[in-house]
Amino acid sequence: MTLTREEAVPTRHPAVSGTFYPSLPGRLRADLRAYMRRAREPREAAAVLAPHAAFLYGGAVAGMVFGSVIVPDTVIVLAPNHTGRSTAIEGGSILLSRAYRTPLGDVPPDLAAGEALLQRVPELLAEDLVAHAEEHAIEVVLPFLQMRNPHVHLVPIILRWNDWARTQALAAAITELPETRDALVVASSDLTHYESAEIAEEQDAAALGPILNLDGWGLLRTYVEHHLTMCGVAAAACACEVARLRGGTKGELLAYSHSGVINGDHERVVAYAGALLGAR
Secondary structure (H helix, E strand, C coil): CCCCCCCCCCEECCCCECCCECCCHHHHHHHHHHHHCCCCCCECEEEEEECCCCHHHHHHHHHHHHHCECCCCEEEEEEECCCCCCCCCCCEEECCCCEEEECCEEECECHHHHHHHHHHCCCCEEECHHHHHCCHHHHCCHHHHHHHCCCCEEEEEEECCCCHHHHHHHHHHHHHCCCCCCCEEEEECCCCEEECHHHHHHHHHHHHHHHHCCCHHHHHHHHHHCCCCCCCHHHHHHHHHHHHHCCCCCEEEEEEEECHHHHCCCCCEEEEEEEEEEEC
16 A cells, blocks of 8 residues: 555655755745646646756746646656666666655655565666665656645656666566556656757757657667767656557657756757657
């Protein structure tokens, strides 16, 4: 069974509250509502792609995504490891022993879903607080999920691989296990890093092609062939495969932007895209 919000759960404290997003609950809620106000009518989707940049830069794109999707009670967030810290050196780092805290409250783990994944693919996943302690890629998307569903439970997974075999195996487990096959999968990833806006648009078009075709293997191949700097490529590839296995045929691009739109520097940008994958 999943933990209820009333049960005492140790917490993973915020690492970027007050820097990537507001630490005051009232201000945070107001910003989230503003970012989601232009979203489309919410629909069910197997998965989504959303950025994890500071709200100043990626908030509008993330708002389009999370405002446009129905958020169920269980969400699996797949993210990269920016800090390099991990006890699961080459594998996936899951965190079921802590609730993720944000200014809006705690997001408890879905123990049934998380433990089912651990039992199904123990060679891919390990409990790993070290990897999660200071990693922002999961934390930044959680306030959006909390606004859309205050009762949301979390399976947070940090991936440290870029190969198809492990990506495909994790996607199959997520799809086939009864505890996880109805969960929303969130691929937390920014796109091109520190190129000109012109180059970023070219590279991101190469990445978004297979993403919108739900071609996870094609995305990983493109990542290597085009020397992409997308940070969460394995997360996005896994989300694409989950959507495909669940019967999806395409993704839908909701928003695309880059940091130069905000700070005026178009020579060294970080780019962001938001998409629904396998929407119904």
